[in-house]
Amino acid sequence: MRFIPCMIAVVLSACGGDLTPNIDLTEPPPDQLSDMGLMAWDGNAPVYAEGVHTYTLNTPLFSDYAVKHRAIYLPEGTSASPGGPADVLDFPVGTVILKTFSFPADLRSPTEGVDPKETRMMRRTEEGWESWPYLWNDDNTDADLAVGGNVSVVTFIDPDGESRTSQYLVPQRNQCSECHQIEQGEDVVMAPIGPKPRNLTASGQLQTWIDAGIVTGLDTASVDGAVVTEGLDIDALSGEELNHAARDYLDINCAHCHRPDGVQGVTSQLFLNYENTNDFNLGVCKRPGSAGLGGGGLIYDIVPGNPDESILAFRMETEDPGAMMPLLGRSLAHNEGVDLIRAWIANMPADDCQ
Amino acid sequence: MRPLPLIFPLALVLAACTESTLTTISCDDVDGACEEFTVEDIDALIDRTNTLEDGLTLILGEGDFMLDNQLTLRGASDISLLGQGMDLTVIDLAPASESQVNGVDSVGDGFLIQDLTIQNATKDALRVEDSSNIIIRRVRTTWSAGPSSENGAYGIYPVRVDHVLVEDSEALNASDAGLYVGQCQHAVIRNNDVRGNVAGLEIENTQYADVYGNMATDNTAGIVIFDLPGNPIVGRDVYIHDNTIVDNNRDNFAPSGIVRAIPAGTGTFMLASRRVHLSNNTWENNDSVAVAVLSGLAIESDPATWAIQDANVLGDVDDLGLMTGDGVTFNFRTENVLIEGNTFIGNGTSPDTSDAELRELGLLLGLLYGGGAVDSVVYDGIAESGFSTTDGTAVSNDNSVCIGANEGTSVVNLNLAEVLASGEVPTLDDVFRPAAPFAPYDCTALPGGAVVLGELPAGVSE
Numbered sequence: 049m050r051f052i053p054c055m056i057a058v059v060l061s062a063c064g065g066d067l068t069p070n071i072d073l074t075e076p077p078p079d080q081l082s083d084m085g086l087m088a089w090d091g092n093a094p095v096y097a098e099g100v101h102t103y104t105l106n107t108p109l110f111s112d113y114a115v116k117h118r119a120i121y122l123p124e125g126t127s128a129s130p131g132g133p134a135d136v137l138d139f140p141v142g143t144v145i146l147k148t149f150s151f152p153a154d155l156r157s158p159t160e161g162v163d164p165k166e167t168r169m170m171r172r173t174e175e176g177w178e179s180w181p182y183l184w185n186d187d188n189t190d191a192d193l194a195v196g197g198n199v200s201v202v203t204f205i206d207p208d209g210e211s212r213t214s215q216y217l218v219p220q221r222n223q224c225s226e227c228h229q230i231e232q233g234e235d236v237v238m239a240p241i242g243p244k245p246r247n248l249t250a251s252g253q254l255q256t257w258i259d260a261g262i263v264t265g266l267d268t269a270s271v272d273g274a275v276v277t278e279g280l281d282i283d284a285l286s287g288e289e290l291n292h293a294a295r296d297y298l299d300i301n302c303a304h305c306h307r308p309d310g311v312q313g314v315t316s317q318l319f320l321n322y323e324n325t326n327d328f329n330l331g332v333c334k335r336p337g338s339a340g341l342g343g344g345g346l347i348y349d350i351v352p353g354n355p356d357e358s359i360l361a362f363r364m365e366t367e368d369p370g371a372m373m374p375l376l377g378r379s380l381a382h383n384e385g386v387d388l389i390r391a392w393i394a395n396m397p398a399d400d401c402q
Numbered sequence: 403m404r405p406l407p408l409i410f411p412l413a414l415v416l417a418a419c420t421e422s423t424l425t426t427i428s429c430d431d432v433d434g435a436c437e438e439f440t441v442e443d444i445d446a447l448i449d450r451t452n453t454l455e456d457g458l459t460l461i462l463g464e465g466d467f468m469l470d471n472q473l474t475l476r477g478a479s480d481i482s483l484l485g486q487g488m489d490l491t492v493i494d495l496a497p498a499s500e501s502q503v504n505g506v507d508s509v510g511d512g513f514l515i516q517d518l519t520i521q522n523a524t525k526d527a528l529r530v531e532d533s534s535n536i537i538i539r540r541v542r543t544t545w546s547a548g549p550s551s552e553n554g555a556y557g558i559y560p561v562r563v564d565h566v567l568v569e570d571s572e573a574l575n576a577s578d579a580g581l582y583v584g585q586c587q588h589a590v591i592r593n594n595d596v597r598g599n600v601a602g603l604e605i606e607n608t609q610y611a612d613v614y615g616n617m618a619t620d621n622t623a624g625i626v627i628f629d630l631p632g633n634p635i636v637g638r639d640v641y642i643h644d645n646t647i648v649d650n651n652r653d654n655f656a657p658s659g660i661v662r663a664i665p666a667g668t669g670t671f672m673l674a675s676r677r678v679h680l681s682n683n684t685w686e687n688n689d690s691v692a693v694a695v696l697s698g699l700a701i702e703s704d705p706a707t708w709a710i711q712d713a714n715v716l717g718d719v720d721d722l723g724l725m726t727g728d729g730v731t732f733n734f735r736t737e738n739v740l741i742e743g744n745t746f747i748g749n750g751t752s753p754d755t756s757d758a759e760l761r762e763l764g765l766l767l768g769l770l771y772g773g774g775a776v777d778s779v780v781y782d783g784i785a786e787s788g789f790s791t792t793d794g795t796a797v798s799n800d801n802s803v804c805i806g807a808n809e810g811t812s813v814v815n816l817n818l819a820e821v822l823a824s825g826e827v828p829t830l831d832d833v834f835r836p837a838a839p840f841a842p843y844d845c846t847a848l849p850g851g852a853v854v855l856g857e858l859p860a861g862v863s864e
Contacts, residue, residue, distance in 0.1 A: 196448035199470045199501060215500035221452040222474035225509070236532065308714075311532060315561065315585065317632040328632070328707060335631070335702060336659060343658020359658075369502045370524045370554060371657075376502060 067097035069121060071144060073173045081167055081182045081191040086121055087146055089188045092162040093117065094148055099124065101262065105242045106250045106274040107296040110382040112214040113206055114149040114165065115158055118242070121146075122262050129265040133230045133239040134307065135246075135323075137263065143172040145240055154205040165202065166218045167191050170228075170240055177238035179224035195221040208383070215369075215379045226376055231309040241304045246322075247296075249273035274299070274322075277384075282391050294392035295322050297385055301374060312375065318349060331360050333401035342371040353398030355390035364389060427484055427517070432459045441465035447473070454478035454510075462518060464490045470497040472523070475508040485518025488542040488572065496522045496546075504529045504554075505543070512860075516540050526556040527576070535859040536566040544574040549598040551657045553577040557599065561585055562635075565859040569593050578661050579604040580621065583611060585635045587717060588857040591616065600656040601626050601664065605642075607635040609717050612856040614644045622661075623668035624650040624688065627675045629733050630660070631698065631707045634714040636733045638722060639853040642670070643681040651689045654754070654761065663701060665690040665754035665764025674698030674708070676722060677738045679853045684745045690764050691776050692749035693741060695803055697784035698734030700763070700818060708734040721850065735801060740848045741779060742806025750776025766821070770828050776814075777835060779805060781843075783815035791817075791834050794841045804845035813840045 070085040078084060087096045096102065100121045108116065122128065123142035132138035139145075147168045153161035164184040171178050182191035183198050197220035206212045219226075230239045245263075248254040249271055257263040274296040275289070285293060298306075303321035305313030313319075316336065319329040328334050331349030336342070336359060344362035351357040363373040365386050372378065429436035436459040439447040444467060450460065451473050459482040473493065475481055483506065485491025495505050505523035506515065508530045516539035520527040527543035530536050543557030557573035560566045561584040572595045573580030580599030583589045584606045593615040596602035602621035605611045607629050618624035624647035629637045647669045656662040664671070667689030672678050673696040685692035698708055709730035725732040753776060754764035767776050781803055783789060788798035797815065805813055815834040824832075836843065858864075 195452035196445060197452075197471060199498070217471065217501050217503075220448065220471060220474050222476035223472075225476055315633070317630075334707070343662075345658060369500055370552070372502060379500060379502075 067095070069097050069099060071121070071123070071142060071171070073142065073171065077169065077171070077178070077180045077193060079193045081169070081193075084144065084169070086144060087119065087148070087167070088190075089164050089184065092152075092159055094119070094164070097121075100146075101257070101260075103243070103248065103253055104250060105247045105300065106276045107247060107293075107300045108277070109242065109300050109377070110385055111149060111377045112202070112216060112380045113155055113204065113212065113382075114151060114216075115155075115162065117146075117148040117150070119146045119148075120144070120243070127262050127264045128257075129263070130245060133232050133237055134241070134304070134309065135244045136240050137243050137245060139172050139240075139243075141172050141174055145170040145243070147242075151202050151204045155207045156205065156209060164188055164191070165216065166194075166198070168219075168224070170238075177228070177240065179221065179228055179238060181218055181221060181224070183218055194218065197221070197223065212380055217376065217379070219376060223376060226312055227304045227374075229311040230304075230307075231311060231314075236311055242300065245271045247274045247300065250276045250278075277388075280388075282384075282388050285391075287395055290388075290392055290395055294388055297388055298322075301385065305375070331358075332396075333399065342366075342373065344371060348401050350393055350396075351399070351401055352396035353394060354400075355393040358393050361386065361390050361393060426486055427461060429459070429461060432461070432482075432484075434459060436461060438463065439467075441467055444469060451475055454481055456480055458482075459484065462486070462491045462493075466492045466494050468494050468497050471501060472498065472503040473506045475506070475510055475513065477510070479510050480512035481508070481510055482514040482516075483518070484514075484516055487517050488519050488540055491518040493518060493520045494522055495520075495524065499524055507531075509533055511535055513537070514539070518542075519544065522546055523554045525554045526559045527554060528558050529556070530560045530563055530566070532562050533560075534564050535861070536560055536563050537859055537862065538566070538568045538571060540570045542572040542574065543576070543580070544572070545576070547575070549575045549577075549652060549655055551577050551655045555579075555659075556582045558582065559584070560589070564588055565857060566590070567592075567859050567862055571595075572597070573602070574598050576600065577656055578659055582606065583608050585633065586611070587635075589613075590856050590858050596621060596624075598652065600652075600654060600661045602647075602650065604628075604661075605637070605640050606630065607633045607637050608640065609635065609638050610854050610856040611640045613640065613642045616645045618645065618647045619649050620652055621650045622652050622654045622656070622666050623664045623671065624648075624685075625670045626661075626664070626668075627670070627672040627678055628660075629674035629698065631674075631702050631734070632710060633733075634710055634716045636710070636715065636717060636719050636722065636724065636731070637675055638677045638718070639856075640672075640675065640678045641681070641853045641855060642679070642683060645683045646686075647683060647688065647692075648686040649688070651687070653756070660701065663760055663763075665761045665767075666756070667691070667750075667752065667754050667764075669693060669749060671696055672736055672739065673701065674734050675736050675739075676733075677848060677850070677853055678736075678740070679848060680739075680741045681743045684747070685749055685778070686745075686747040687751075688749045689751055690753040690767060691780050692746050692778040693780070694763070695736055695739055695779065695781040696763075697736055697782055699784050700782050702734070705732060705734060708732045735785065737801040737803075738848050738850060739802070740804045740806065740846075741811075742804070742808060742846065744808045744811075746778040746808060746810035748775075749778055762822075766816070766818075766828065770816075770830060770833065777812040778808075779811060779813045781813065781815050782818040783834070784819050786815075789815070789817050789820075789834065791831060794834075794836050797834055797836075797842050799842040799845070802845065802849050803843050804848065805840045805843040806846045811838075811840075813843055
């Protein structure tokens with residue numbers, strides 16, 4: 049099984065000629081996304097103002113096969129450096145991150161018939177990160193601030209050519225914090241999830257940012273880059289590569305909560321962050337405290353060698369909303385991700401946990 | 403001081419009577435910022451909950467608020483969410499059944515929720531997390547299907563809250579725990595009704611809990627107290643008194659989790675718990691066992707899984723004398739338990755032997771007593787230094803399990819580890835059943851002093 053190539057590829061950002069960044073951190077976010085002057089939608093893809101950098105993640109978070117366009121704007125003359133919360137880059141005040149979720153009619157042709165659904169905007173103020181959902185209008189001419197989120201049905205053809213229907217949830221503003229909150233000392237702060245140095249190395253992207261001066265204080269040689277899942281052939285991986293890819297997948301898809309400084313996930317004592325080295329906390333022969341429906345009648349999070357008996361695989365596969373993980377952002381199973389995690393568990397030396 | 407919304411005395415009196423259909427509350431009754439919402443205003447309500455400012459009161463009118471996403475309250479303190487009564491204001495999550503959402507989900511200090519029902523949540527009905535000074539009053543959580551493994555996990559669920567009061571509420575039909583107090587400090591849980599859940603009322607990894615006046619009936623287990631393996635908050639000082647735990651014989655319908663191991667017919671168990679005082683409660687007609695005192699090793703036998711990294715341990719533990727290892731603390735022991743002044747009637751007459759693999763304890767009790775009534779207090783005796791089936795002076799009580807004067811008590815030490823290891827079907831000749839006054843369990847006070855009571859949230863006087 050392969051991860052589907054070209055889920056987005058790097059979008060060649062056609063510059064929106066009439067876009068001029070207009071970021072005022074002293075005001076609440078504008079009611080219309082266009083008022084920020086950072087992006088617009090043109091046909092099947094976004095266009096961005098000059099100075100807005102598009103980027104991809106080595107291993108992206110799965111969101112019901114939504115195609116994601118990521119872009120970041122840093123105020124002129126500023127740069128990001130290592131040391132932000134949860135291993136993410138520490139971005140300067142005034143930074144804006146835009147992540148647009150869209151659905152092509154047919155994911156086998158992901159650049160045609162693309163309909164933007166929502167753009168999630170994070171902005172870095174003096175007080176920290178804020179997160180705001182914008183919902184695209186029917187004509188894709190603009191996106192409206194939608195603090196209450198939205199729930200709707202989305203239908204598309206998946207990469208295997210099958211029709212899929214998603215109960216697509218645009219999170220309420222307050223739901224953003226369910227994934228984006230992190231403990232920092234005594235405080236709970238908001239933080240982006242994706243832009244960790246190790247998740248930005250694909251295609252020389254991080255080096256490009258360093259060369260452009262928007263990332264400083266970092267040597268790419270010291271970065272243990274996450275596996276690039278685009279086009280990944282699971283069957284061809286060595287055991288070590290499989291472990292790396294699986295841990296990278298769990299890190300981006302699960303570890304925003306399941307990490308020792310996570311707010312939502314710490315209760316479970318299941319730590320799926322890449323840095324965790326404790327097998328019990330990784331789920332090996334670990335009973336969940338209170339998985340509820342999510343346990344699927346199984347006993348342990350991971351039974352080495354036996355994905356069918358592992359709750360971790362079950363919770364990724366199931367489409368029962370009372371049982372599935374992650375908590376938010378999917379209603380469908382990510383077949384390729386499930387295959388990766390199942391292969392990883394199957395490859396572990398067998399242990400019945402007795 | 404927490405600025406409670408000032409509810410006029412008349413409304414307060416009426417609100418105390420939840421059966422009354424005359425109960426109404428409006429913003430006229432409230433001092434401070436307040437907005438009212440009818441069942442027609444759901445979009446406005448959702449938007450408002452996402453743009454909160456401190457001290458806002460949200461009042462919901464009568465009727466069914468049909469929501470396709472949870473109410474998410476974040477980013478502000480002293481928010482009040484008030485309905486017109488448990489029978490009159492209903493937040494119904496049925497339209498969100500395809501989404502992974504709770505019912506009402508709050509993070510914020512000083513939250514007050516009262517006089518409403520939350521039903522049919524996909525996950526938890528009322529989840530309050532990481533907050534201080536929380537009041538949950540006259541809130542019903544339920545699922546329309548009745549008890550079902552398809553229901554959400556928890557009903558009323560404060561987790562990692564310090565100072566929480568849950569009173570006069572009803573928690574029904576949850577597939578895990580109806581009223582679940584998890585990883586809290588200072589919890590007062592009083593005068594609630596828990597029915598039709600797997601675990602009725604659960605005190606988990608919680609410090610200083612005062613649990614009284616509650617009615618637990620028709621659950622798989624009535625009131626349970628335990629610590630989870632590896633959880634950084636070590637439970638302590640749990641005072642369970644003046645509760646009624648009756649007819650908790652519902653077949654276990656938990657889809658998973660530790661509660662799935664509970665035999666139907668369990669009144670109360672404590673597991674990996676310490677400084678627990680059970681007083682003036684009534685256990686009646688719980689068919690497996692009235693009270694079980696269990697080591698954490700009874701369910702998770704590898705001590706390593708109970709190790710908490712010292713750097714991660716939260717809350718007050720220094721005086722507990724917990725077992726320690728190299729940089730870790732262990733919380734699997736159940737110790738310092740006082741059971742006095744309670745009434746036991748007709749329990750243990752028909753233990754749940756339905757699942758030998760999952761619910762070993764039920765099967766064991768069934769085999770051991772062979773149709774006779776199970777002793778009202780069952781102690782597993784795990785990790786005690788001395789044991790004899792007949793000579794009480796040879797039986798240790800290292801864990802300070804104290805059985806004072808109770809009505810209708812009898813006690814057994816199962817010597818569980820050895821009984822299980824033998825692989826033989828045990829008989830009553832293999833266990834220790836002391837006669838009153840139950841030496842060596844005849845201590846009458848908790849070592850280290852009486853349990854410390856849970857404090858009420860700020861602004862609540864009694």
